[in-house]
Amino acid sequence: MRPSSSILHALGLCAVIIFSMFPFYWMVTASFKTQTDILASPPLWFFMPTLDNYRAIFADSKVIGAVGNSLIVASCTTALAVLLGAPAAYALARFEFRGKGDLWFWFISNRMISPIVLALPVYILAMQARLLDTHLVLILIYLTFNLPIVVWICTDQFKSIPSDLEQAARLDGADQFTIFRKIYLPLGAPGIAVSAIFSFIFSWNELLYALVLTRKNVQTAPVVATSFMSGYELPWGKIMATGTVIVLPVTIFALIVSRHMVRGLTMGATK
Amino acid sequence: MAQTTATPNRGYGRWTPLWFLAPAVLTLFLIGIYPTIFALVTSFRQYNITRPRDGFPFIGFENYINVLSDSTFWSSLLLTARFYVTVLPIQIVLGVAIALLLHKPGMGFLKSLARVTLVVPLATTYAVVGLIGRLIFNRDFGVANQFLNWIGFPGFDWLGSQSGAFAAIAIMDIWQWTPFCALLFLAGLSMVPGEIEEAARLETSSKLALLRYVQLPYLLPGLTAVMILRSADVLKLFDMVFVMTRGGPGSATDLVSVYIQRVGFRVFDLGTASAQAILLLILTIVISRLYIRLIYREVN
Numbered sequence: 001m002r003p004s005s006s007i008l009h010a011l012g013l014c015a016v017i018i019f020s021m022f023p024f025y026w027m028v029t030a031s032f033k034t035q036t037d038i039l040a041s042p043p044l045w046f047f048m049p050t051l052d053n054y055r056a057i058f059a060d061s062k063v064i065g066a067v068g069n070s071l072i073v074a075s076c077t078t079a080l081a082v083l084l085g086a087p088a089a090y091a092l093a094r095f096e097f098r099g100k101g102d103l104w105f106w107f108i109s110n111r112m113i114s115p116i117v118l119a120l121p122v123y124i125l126a127m128q129a130r131l132l133d134t135h136l137v138l139i140l141i142y143l144t145f146n147l148p149i150v151v152w153i154c155t156d157q158f159k160s161i162p163s164d165l166e167q168a169a170r171l172d173g174a175d176q177f178t179i180f181r182k183i184y185l186p187l188g189a190p191g192i193a194v195s196a197i198f199s200f201i202f203s204w205n206e207l208l209y210a211l212v213l214t215r216k217n218v219q220t221a222p223v224v225a226t227s228f229m230s231g232y233e234l235p236w237g238k239i240m241a242t243g244t245v246i247v248l249p250v251t252i253f254a255l256i257v258s259r260h261m262v263r264g265l266t267m268g269a270t271k
Numbered sequence: 272m273a274q275t276t277a278t279p280n281r282g283y284g285r286w287t288p289l290w291f292l293a294p295a296v297l298t299l300f301l302i303g304i305y306p307t308i309f310a311l312v313t314s315f316r317q318y319n320i321t322r323p324r325d326g327f328p329f330i331g332f333e334n335y336i337n338v339l340s341d342s343t344f345w346s347s348l349l350l351t352a353r354f355y356v357t358v359l360p361i362q363i364v365l366g367v368a369i370a371l372l373l374h375k376p377g378m379g380f381l382k383s384l385a386r387v388t389l390v391v392p393l394a395t396t397y398a399v400v401g402l403i404g405r406l407i408f409n410r411d412f413g414v415a416n417q418f419l420n421w422i423g424f425p426g427f428d429w430l431g432s433q434s435g436a437f438a439a440i441a442i443m444d445i446w447q448w449t450p451f452c453a454l455l456f457l458a459g460l461s462m463v464p465g466e467i468e469e470a471a472r473l474e475t476s477s478k479l480a481l482l483r484y485v486q487l488p489y490l491l492p493g494l495t496a497v498m499i500l501r502s503a504d505v506l507k508l509f510d511m512v513f514v515m516t517r518g519g520p521g522s523a524t525d526l527v528s529v530y531i532q533r534v535g536f537r538v539f540d541l542g543t544a545s546a547q548a549i550l551l552l553i554l555t556i557v558i559s560r561l562y563i564r565l566i567y568r569e570v571n
Contacts, residue, residue, distance in 0.1 A: 009377060013378055013382060014381070020391055026406065026407060038412065039412050043418045045411055087290075087291040095283065095287065107295075108559075110299065112555055112556060113552065114528050116531045116535070116548055116551070117555070119309065120310055120544050120545050121309040123536075143299070144303050147295055189526060205396040207396075207514075208532065212535075222397075222510070226402070229514065239406075240406065243399040243403065246399055247394070247399050251394045254393065254394030255390055258387060260284060260460055261390055262451070262454045262455060266455065
């Protein structure tokens with residue numbers, strides 16, 4: 001390869017890295033700036049970092065509470081999605097029955113629906129059932145996008161498990177539930193883990209449902225971060241520190257499943 | 272092996288699939304279908320919860336007639352379409368370029384690093400993308416204006432002007448979703464059989480010919496997926512725009528989900544908002560059928 005071509009290649013790749021990382025970098029650096037440094041015009045690229053913003057948000061019970069709410073909601077909805085979705089995925093992967101294709105498509109198409117379509121009726125129904133501002137309503141409504149993702153990824157994973165194992169177990173007299181528990185759950189664990197991580201990421205990141213279905217008690221982290229965005233002088237450092245605290249855990253999760261990212265987001269349009 | 276039609280030898284009872292499926296199907300029915308039916312019923316009612324004394328009488332198709340003759344609703348749909356045709360070509364071109372850079376042999380470490388960093392925009396909480404946008408595009412201390420100054424242009428009030436706000440949300444969307452296109456196209460490129468690509472590289476030195484005749488056929492499925500999925504995403508797009516502009520200034524960034532949310536939860540006219548949501552749902556169902564038809568053809 002000609003040297004000029006590899007220099008161009010390297011420069012291109014560096015441009016890609018800068019492109020992907022810049023907004024993230026800008027948020028993280030802002031979270032270490034004082035308010036004066038953030039308001040400097042033109043913006044400062046070099047500054048004395050401070051931990052004051054983090055001290056402020058960790059002393060703020062609202063932020064801590066919101067992160068706690070997000071953790072509760074995202075963990076519970078993920079656990080439920082796996083509990084309900086994995087058996088369904090097994091049925092779709094291994095059984096033949098009428099209407100299977102339609103059922104599968106129905107699971108998948110749930111994922112494309114705009115949250116606003118369900119947010120309106122769920123708001124009214126939750127209000128009548130006195131479930132507004134509870135963890136439960138968010139945990140349940142998040143299943144509308146988590147169940148499809150778990151069903152999709154696990155179906156794919158279970159299909160890749162050789163059915164000889166199942167036949168052998170059946171000859172030994174194992175019933176269907178035992179086969180599922182003793183063969184499919186352990187062997188399908190990687191796929192289940194990936195789908196769980198995806199559903200955690202999506203739930204953690206969700207704003208619209210959380211915004212309309214919660215009031216004071218169950219506000220999730222994105223709602224609280226958004227609520228800082230009002231008033232005359234915005235506490236930019238605090239906002240960016242909160243943003244960093246929200247984004248960091250899911251970014252780490254996403255890096256763990258980065259190999260599956262595209263398949264997860266397209267529901268498997270590519271193999 | 273002896274098989275009878277009554278009990279085919281498949282090793283499980285007739286109702287076994289039901290036990291595995293029922294919990295998921297019932298749950299999704301309860302949280303997905305039931306509210307949708309409720310929204311359908313609400314869309315035929317006058318339903319303003321700030322005026323409960325009026326009751327919630329059925330008014331036939333009046334909400335639908337109002338929505339369809341409401342120019343604001345149409346312009347929010349039109350704006351959503353405009354947003355789609357603005358961001359999508361840029362995301363596709365940048366996506367293909369990045370995929371080619373990542374597919375090209377050599378530069379092992381830098382390439383792995385670039386691949387990993389592409390995941391960061393995809394994972395960033397949409398609302399936080401909006402917060403970052405507010406900081407970057409600030410008129411007085413935003414870094415976007417600093418960049419403009421560096422290349423000799425005066426800074427301007429991005430979020431305070433109609434075209435500036437539209438450009439700002441478009442740029443943030445391009446930042447967040449170009450990696451998705453890039454990774455999808457990269458998956459397509461890696462499907463090109465190695466021998467064919469080698470042979471083509473020996474035949475021609477033209478990168479363009481290679482792209483057009485060898486790689487393009489493998490990019491097409493990804494392209495279809497991107498076009499359809501992004502259209503569903505744009506119809507859903509709410510978080511980032513809500514945080515950055517709330518649909519303003521004026522109605523410059525009033526995309527359809529943002530508009531319906533305002534009608535429902537600011538004006539509390541849930542009847543009208545439900546009618547709008549049902550229309551949006553119909554549009555989404557058409558898109559998702561299209562996706563299933565084109566992408567999952569081979570499944571059945």
